[in-house]
Each structure stands twice: as C-alpha cells, then as structure tokens.
Amino acid sequence: MNREQALREAVCEVGRRLWQKNFTAATDGNISVRLSPETFLCTPSGVSKGFMAPADLMLADASGRKVAGEGAVTSEFWTHLAVYEERPDVCAVVHAHPPKAVAASLAGLSLDEPVLPELLLTVGGIPTVGYATPATREGGAAIREIIRSCDALIIARHGSLTVGRDVFDAYFKLEKLEHAAETLLWAHLLGHPERLSEAEIAKLYHLQKTYNPGMRLFRPE
Ligand SMILES: [Zn+2]
DSSP, X not given: OOHHXXXXXXXXXXXXXXXXXXXXXXXXXXXXXXXXXXXXXXXXXXXXXXXXXXXGOEEEETTSOXXXXXXXXXXXXXXXXXXXXXXXXXXXXXXXOOHHHHXXXXXXXXXXXXXXXXXXXXXXXXXXXXXXXXXXXXXXXXXXXXXXXXSEEEETTTEEEEEESSHHHHHHHHHHHHHHHHXXXXXXXXXXXXXXXXXXXXXXXXXXXXXXXXXXXXXXX
C-alpha cells in the first residue's frame, strides 16, 4: 500500500472513532493530514465522519483550493491551514465537537487548570480560545497565535482542535481532552476540585521538559 492510501485509511479509521465515540454528530467535524509541504488530504464537507471511504477524501493545496476529489473541501480548512502554517512539526489536525468539553466552555470552566497531572504531562495545557464564526477565515485567525504553544485547545461554544505528528496522535489528544472534561464534570458535581500546588506544578513542568522535550509546554518559560 502506498503512503497516500495508508493515510486515507487512517483518516477514515479516525473518522469512524469520532462518530462512534460521540465526538461529532451527523456531518460535524473534520480531519486533515499533511501529504507533502504543499498538499493536504482532508475530509469532504457535509459527509458523516463515521461512514467515509478512502476515496471520499479530498486533496487540497496550501491556499485552500481543491486539487482532487468529489465534493467540496471541508469548510473549516482555513483553520487547519493556519495550524500547518504556524506549526511545521504538525502533520495532522482533528476538529470535533466533544460535548463535555464544549459544555465546559459554555459554563465558563477551563480545561487549562492544573488539576490533572497526567494530562499536563501527555497533552500539555488545553487553553480555550474565543468564539469565531464557524466555517470562515475567522477560525484560522482565532487560533493562529495560541496553537504555537499548545497541541490541544477548545474553541469556545464550538469544539476542539487537536494536532499531532500523525492523525492518531491528534485523535488521541482529543480522546484525552474529552476524558479530562468528563472527569472535571464529575469532580464539579461531587465537590470542588483543587488545583495542584505551585511546588507540584513546578515538578511536573520540569518532568515534562525531560520526559518529552519536543512537546509543547503547559506553561510558558
Ligand atoms: Zn466545528
């Protein structure tokens, strides 16, 4: 199997998981991977991510234009392009609407609070960026700066954006983001989750730098 076909199949597999795990509803969400410096595979607009076949994916160029495929390039591709422009290390982007993480943003609850140490070590900080009209270039502008310093973020009132070295890496960050949102939801229902102490945060910060030096740090130097 050639590389492009393997990537197409990987995107479809992640699409099925997005839908099966309720991270997207109906035709929501979108996925892209970097195929070459100038070309990208991405999901088509208006198609359920749970039922895609490899041939359904679109090829787009670095200006957002369709190169090949039936249908239209995902309307959120501007946001994906902004990520690829800002992060040469990123080869995949997953955008979804995970309900618990979005509910947290509606309630003003941040996933960026240092309360779950393992999340800080494996995903890093998960900031929330302000609302931008979906499916417009506003989405790209809203995340452009912050994506330089994180691999996962919440777009207020809308959804999640996770990035990675490949499509499974980006997808697993989404799984962890939504799992953290669920854990925090339970914690808030049961009581008042406490932040880690500053000393414990400093230890984790040091550990993160040695444990995974390539990853985005959960707080600035
Ligand atoms: Zn969306």
